[in-house]
Amino acid sequence: MHKNISTLLNTSKNKISKWLSYFGLGIGMLLLLSSMQMFININNLLKENNPRKNGFDFISITKVITNENMGKDNTFKDDELAEIKNQPTVEDAAPLISNQYRVKASAGNIIPFSTDLFLESIDNNFIDTVPPTFKWEPGQATVPIIFSSDFLELYNVFAPSQDLPQLSNKTISSVNIILEIYGANGVQNFKGNIVALTDRINSVLVPKTFMEWSNQNFGGISKVNPSRIYIKTKDANNPQLISYLDQKNYHLNKDKTKFGRIKKVLQNIVSALGVFGILVIVLALMLFSFYLQLMIARSKENLQLLLTLGYSPNWLSKTVAKTWIPVYVFVVIAAVAITALLHYAFVKISFVERNDLPYFLHWSVLAVGLLLLALSVFTNYRLVKKELYKIV
Amino acid sequence: MQINLQEVVPTYFERDQTNGSEVWGKSIVLNKGEHVHIVAPSGSGKTSLIHFIYGLRKDYDGKISYQNENIKNFSLEKFSTFRQKNLSIVFQDLRLFTDQTARENIELKRQLNPYHPAQKIDEMAKRLGIANKLNRLAKTCSYGEQQRIAIIRSLMQPFDFLLLDEPFSNLDENNRNKAFELIDEECKQRNASMIFADLKVLDFFTNEKRLRL
Numbered sequence: 001m002h003k004n005i006s007t008l009l010n011t012s013k014n015k016i017s018k019w020l021s022y023f024g025l026g027i028g029m030l031l032l033l034s035s036m037q038m039f040i041n042i043n044n045l046l047k048e049n050n051p052r053k054n055g056f057d058f059i060s061i062t063k064v065i066t067n068e069n070m071g072k073d074n075t076f077k078d079d080e081l082a083e084i085k086n087q088p089t090v091e092d093a094a095p096l097i098s099n100q101y102r103v104k105a106s107a108g109n110i111i112p113f114s115t116d117l118f119l120e121s122i123d124n125n126f127i128d129t130v131p132p133t134f135k136w137e138p139g140q141a142t143v144p145i146i147f148s149s150d151f152l153e154l155y156n157v158f159a160p161s162q163d164l165p166q167l168s169n170k171t172i173s174s175v176n177i178i179l180e181i182y183g184a185n186g187v188q189n190f191k192g193n194i195v196a197l198t199d200r201i202n203s204v205l206v207p208k209t210f211m212e213w214s215n216q217n218f219g220g221i222s223k224v225n226p227s228r229i230y231i232k233t234k235d236a237n238n239p240q241l242i243s244y245l246d247q248k249n250y251h252l253n254k255d256k257t258k259f260g261r262i263k264k265v266l267q268n269i270v271s272a273l274g275v276f277g278i279l280v281i282v283l284a285l286m287l288f289s290f291y292l293q294l295m296i297a298r299s300k301e302n303l304q305l306l307l308t309l310g311y312s313p314n315w316l317s318k319t320v321a322k323t324w325i326p327v328y329v330f331v332v333i334a335a336v337a338i339t340a341l342l343h344y345a346f347v348k349i350s351f352v353e354r355n356d357l358p359y360f361l362h363w364s365v366l367a368v369g370l371l372l373l374a375l376s377v378f379t380n381y382r383l384v385k386k387e388l389y390k391i392v
Numbered sequence: 393m394q395i396n397l398q399e400v401v402p403t404y405f406e407r408d409q410t411n412g413s414e415v416w417g418k419s420i421v422l423n424k425g426e427h428v429h430i431v432a433p434s435g436s437g438k439t440s441l442i443h444f445i446y447g448l449r450k451d452y453d454g455k456i457s458y459q460n461e462n463i464k465n466f467s468l469e470k471f472s473t474f475r476q477k478n479l480s481i482v483f484q485d486l487r488l489f490t491d492q493t494a495r496e497n498i499e500l501k502r503q504l505n506p507y508h509p510a511q512k513i514d515e516m517a518k519r520l521g522i523a524n525k526l527n528r529l530a531k532t533c534s535y536g537e538q539q540r541i542a543i544i545r546s547l548m549q550p551f552d553f554l555l556l557d558e559p560f561s562n563l564d565e566n567n568r569n570k571a572f573e574l575i576d577e578e579c580k581q582r583n584a585s586m587i588f589a590d591l592k593v594l595d596f597f598t599n600e601k602r603l604r605l
Contacts, residue, residue: 306500
């Protein structure tokens with residue numbers, strides 16, 4: 001069965017709706033495919049580069065201080081902490097407990113420097129650098145300290161102007177720090193010893209045991225609600241996490257999540273474009289189906305006679321549907337080609353020095369193009385078959 | 393292949409209309425190789441019977457079966473296989489694609505399940521005297537010529553039964569003989585049956601089953 005039966009199909013009428021549907025299909029596909037590619041591009045470009053421990057991000061959150069809640073208790077309660085821990089995007093959360101007493105640090109005679117200080121403590125598994133010496137028991141005169149490397153950097157910036165020596169990461173551990181703690185019962189001195197530096201937490205960390213003991217002894221408080229909470233998450237830029245924190249009015253380190261916010265907005269725009277593309281495709285396919293129905297109605301007598309002569313309805317449906325495969329292939333290829341061009345131009349002008357963006361389209365974009373092609377041909381086949389059975 | 397008619401009566405017939413009929417309401421077995429000549433005046437349901445047997449209409453009571461399968465249950469797809477392999481037909485109203493040439497009309501049938509090579513079309517057309525009409529549009533041919541185109545078309549495929557509904561109505565005696573000769577030859581080649589419906593008794597047959605409607 002080879003002979004072209006297309007001469008028996010009345011395809012001459014309603015050319016406008018036919019061409020309009022091709023055009024719509026092309027535009028819809030272009031919208032869908034390019035928004036998909038842009039979605040992937042945004043994802044790749046705005047990958048955040050925070051230090052990760054075992055693939056996790058650690059971010060600290062506080063409550064937003066506003067004119068309304070200023071002066072009120074802005075600490076986290078136990079149930080709030082529990083709720084944060086229960087978020088699907090949160091792997092774990094731990095409070096940063098701060099000192100409830102005055103503490104002053106000086107570096108002894110070698111470095112004539114003294115400052116008021118704050119101390120904090122957190123669960124050890126939230127600290128990236130925990131040496132075995134980071135332990136304290138009541139009675140111990142030396143308190144191990146984990147120091148923020150940002151603070152060290154800050155110190156090294158102003159040290160020369162104060163005639164203080166600059167300190168390297170290594171030498172800082174040999175500096176003897178004297179911690180003067182002021183409590184209700186007078187002052188007590190401890191020897192502070194920096195045992196490690198951390199990139200993750202901007203604080204002066206002491207062991208939890210020391211914090212609990214000193215708050216009880218000097219501050220007279222056994223239970224302290226934290227004002228900062230550290231969150232361990234797979235992705236600090238996860239939109240779900242960000243919208244949860246926004247909704248709760250929790251403030252977080254903007255630096256680490258600004259990409260997430262930009263990404264969220266851009267991806268929303270691009271997704272909307274993609275949805276619009278799908279809509280246009282559906283409309284185009286509908287328009288084409290009207291054209292097909294009309295064409296079949298006009299060719300009714302010829303198709304009826306072919307069926308009477310023994311032409312198989314399945315074969316006829318396939319053959320009629322196949323007539324438009326070349327056009328559909330052309331439309332899809334054109335949409336993919338333009339998407340590829342747009343993508344190429346985007347990579348060229350988006351100042352990407354990193355090799356994050358390949359010049360070629362992502363495989364899933366091509367897959368969706370093929371899928372749409374198959375879908376269009378299949379829906380046409382089904383429609384023709386349905387219409388053929390209607391005319392007998 | 394075998395075709396069975398069991399008590400077939402058109403639903404639109406009055407009760408007494410079937411009186412004396414040798415087909416309506418009777419049980420008839422049509423075997424491959426046996427010719428059947430149905431003779432009846434116009435209005436007695438010849439075309440209806442041919443259409444019932446070919447499966448174009450279902451407005452009858454009783455049962456028609458191919459190979460003991462009731463054709464009322466056939467899908468269009470199943471009919472198409474029988475129409476490609478076992479049944480061929482010359483309609484009374486011919487049913488040609490009027491905007492196609494004679495050759496295209498014949499070729500549309502031949503390519504479906506070729507029994508003959510394409511050259512056979514020219515050979516047959518020559519025998520029936522329409523060789524010079526093959527490349528003309530069907531609608532520009534006379535009714536007699538169109539009748540011969542329809543006959544050639546029906547002979548392009550394999551079949552066990554050839555349904556002929558007044559196929560010679562517009563042919564003169566000479567052309568009628570030539571056409572019958574060709575049809576008879578083709579049936580013999582396939583060991584097939586003619587189911588021949590006509591207004592009057594035709595004297596071509598020698599050993600046919602003759603039925604009155």
